[in-house]
Amino acid sequence: MRSLIDILDFTVDELNELIATANDIIDNPDKYCEKCKRKKLATLFFEPSTRTRLSFEAAMIELGGSVIGFSAANNSSAAKGESVADTAKTISCYADIIAMRHPKEGAPLVAAQNATIPVINAGDGGHNHPTQTLADLLTIQREKGGFENLTVGFCGDLKFGRTVHSLITALSRYSGIKVVLISPEELKLPSYIKKDVLKKNSIPYKQTTDLESVMPELDILYMTRVQRERFFNEEDYLRLKDSYILEPKKLTKAKKDLCIMHPLPRVNEISVAVDNDPRACYFKQVLNGKYIRMALILKLLEEAEK
Ligand code: NCD
Numbered sequence: 001m002r003s004l005i006d007i008l009d010f011t012v013d014e015l016n017e018l019i020a021t022a023n024d025i026i027d028n029p030d031k032y033c034e035k036c037k038r039k040k041l042a043t044l045f046f047e048p049s050t051r052t053r054l055s056f057e058a059a060m061i062e063l064g065g066s067v068i069g070f071s072a073a074n075n076s077s078a079a080k081g082e083s084v085a086d087t088a089k090t091i092s093c094y095a096d097i098i099a100m101r102h103p104k105e106g107a108p109l110v111a112a113q114n115a116t117i118p119v120i121n122a123g124d125g126g127h128n129h130p131t132q133t134l135a136d137l138l139t140i141q142r143e144k145g146g147f148e149n150l151t152v153g154f155c156g157d158l159k160f161g162r163t164v165h166s167l168i169t170a171l172s173r174y175s176g177i178k179v180v181l182i183s184p185e186e187l188k189l190p191s192y193i194k195k196d197v198l199k200k201n202s203i204p205y206k207q208t209t210d211l212e213s214v215m216p217e218l219d220i221l222y223m224t225r226v227q228r229e230r231f232f233n234e235e236d237y238l239r240l241k242d243s244y245i246l247e248p249k250k251l252t253k254a255k256k257d258l259c260i261m262h263p264l265p266r267v268n269e270i271s272v273a274v275d276n277d278p279r280a281c282y283f284k285q286v287l288n289g290k291y292i293r294m295a296l297i298l299k300l301l302e303e304a305e306k
Pocket of ligand 1: 051052123129132162163224225263264265
């Protein structure tokens with residue numbers, strides 16, 4: 001059974017196909033409005049979510065399907081001690097496809113190993129978030145026309161930010177990518193990603209604590225929130241939370257066609273004064289996330305029927 005747990009589960013060609021489908025959905029929504037008639041998506045969210053869960057639900061509804069699920073662990077039998085494996089086997093009796101978010105790294109993989117229907121990883125702890133990466137890739141493709149020869153700056157919590165881990169992994173397969181890692185010392189990108197993704201694929205990268213000094217080089221600036229829920233103590237969070245705040249004056253030396261991205265939710269990292277800058281793409285990412293999830297649901301359900 002085909003699932004999406006890690007962004008590398010899909011080849012570059014398959015990602016291109018998904019992006020093409022999403023663009024076709026944007027242009028011809030009526031063509032898709034009954035494609036998932038009588039199909040059910042189960043959203044199993046053991047962690048808070050606004051965009052990911054609701055975009056999955058909106059995606060399934062726009063495909064003519066329906067949605068069941070829960071939005072917090074304490075609304076499910078997990079609160080009684082049920083295992084992820086048993087939950088996955090149970091939901092396989094009710095639904096055609098699962099989107100799961102869980103605080104434990106690897107939980108969606110365990111679900112996929114036990115379900116008899118496709119499972120989509122909607123975020124597992126501080127590990128991966130492949131469907132945010134799909135939304136990011138669609139946004140980059142629409143804004144930049146492709147993925148080659150881009151210098152991409154990742155700024156903020158690169159240690160716990162799962163969207164960063166998945167997007168760096170995805171971009172490592174394209175040529176001419178350069179990565180700039182901007183974070184406080186304590187929130188640097190985990191060394192396993194530097195080794196297994198950046199070094200392994202010979203991606204040039206540099207690390208800095210200073211956003212403004214690298215701003216002129218960037219084609220894409222991917223801002224992130226400091227991941228409070230993954231900290232061991234509140235003091236460290238309070239000390240680090242406002243490390244980077246993007247304001248209009250910090251963009252004066254940026255490229256005219258810089259693409260400013262953020263998976264959202266934002267806390268303080270981007271001042272609302274930046275929202276009117278034509279380079280701000282984070283609400284476009286939100287919308288693109290719905291379309292690419294429609295394409296993903298279609299692909300996985302089609303493959304499940306083969
Ligand atoms: C991200 C996540 O859940 O990892 N949010 C999202 O899905 N768009 C980013 C975050 O929570 O900071």
